[in-house]
Amino acid sequence: MICCKECIDLLYDYIEGALDQNTTKSLEEHFQDCPPCIAFLNTYKSTTTLCRETLNQIEIPDEVRRTLQNFLKEHKTQQEKL
Amino acid sequence: MSFSQQKEDKEIEEALVRDLQAGNLEAYDKIAELYQKKIYGLSFNLVRNQMDAQDVTQEVLLTLFRKINTFQGKSAFSSWVYRITLNASYMKLRSKKKEPNISIDELLPSFNGAGFQQEKIQDWSGNTESLLFTNETREVIKKAVDLLPEKEKVVFLLRDVEGLSTEKVSEVLELTVPAVKSRLHRARLFLRKKLSGYFEEYNSRKGEA
Numbered sequence A: 001m002i003c004c005k006e007c008i009d010l011l012y013d014y015i016e017g018a019l020d021q022n023t024t025k026s027l028e029e030h031f032q033d034c035p036p037c038i039a040f041l042n043t044y045k046s047t048t049t050l051c052r053e054t055l056n057q058i059e060i061p062d063e064v065r066r067t068l069q070n071f072l073k074e075h076k077t078q079q080e081k082l
Numbered sequence B: 001m002s003f004s005q006q007k008e009d010k011e012i013e014e015a016l017v018r019d020l021q022a023g024n025l026e027a028y029d030k031i032a033e034l035y036q037k038k039i040y041g042l043s044f045n046l047v048r049n050q051m052d053a054q055d056v057t058q059e060v061l062l063t064l065f066r067k068i069n070t071f072q073g074k075s076a077f078s079s080w081v082y083r084i085t086l087n088a089s090y091m092k093l094r095s096k097k098k099e100p101n102i103s104i105d106e107l108l109p110s111f112n113g114a115g116f117q118q119e120k121i122q123d124w125s126g127n128t129e130s131l132l133f134t135n136e137t138r139e140v141i142k143k144a145v146d147l148l149p150e151k152e153k154v155v156f157l158l159r160d161v162e163g164l165s166t167e168k169v170s171e172v173l174e175l176t177v178p179a180v181k182s183r184l185h186r187a188r189l190f191l192r193k194k195l196s197g198y199f200e201e202y203n204s205r206k207g208e209a
């Protein structure tokens, strides 16, 4: 049977579905006997979801958007003069 | 992302590069439309400050326009955009005083001699829904990510937050795929540990109330 350390090392590839059948099988056998590793797997997955949902929602504030628009307009005018 | 979607994106990018290189000014607006949210979002996650992220975004746009003729198409255009954004963000950060990073190793899981879990692992994954949109949780998440060492942070932001593929991240950062995977895994372990501290404490607070 694989130990917890090996189990944690395999998590990344397990989630990606990148493990071969035998390794997947021994990992899942470990999960059956080891609630802490199941908890670890679940929270490992949740970590990514939580961080993504928090950090990729960043919108450009209106004032920044306006500044960028003006900046772009100015730059284009300069280029047109060249 | 589906294959046809990827193909379409690639065609849009290539047309845009051609227009830019030909000096077509309309392409500037398209660039801004397509990339400014990505540029701003990534730089904001690195510099954590509206003014600085705005500066970085302007600088990146300008670099894109000015350096477009040096873009040779060896990598995807978007990879080039990400790389310029990272460089500009790091330049910005370098001009500021930085808090020293904590060592990531202290937060990696610990095992006993036989390789079994040593700490108690609570499963808080089931009750994050209600917590997700509180400001407190958001702040905790941002702070945890800010604490990541630079090497791990950038991989985490590109892959898990921006949603790029492992291959694409390796192209942007000029790293091997195994290196990307190992940094990402370490970043996730570090963040899991940080968030665990918060959620476990939150659950016990709720239990007492």
Ligand SMILES: [Zn+2]
Pocket (backbone or CB within 6 Å): A003, A004, A007, A030, A034, A036, A037, B116, B117
């Ligand atoms: Zn275990």
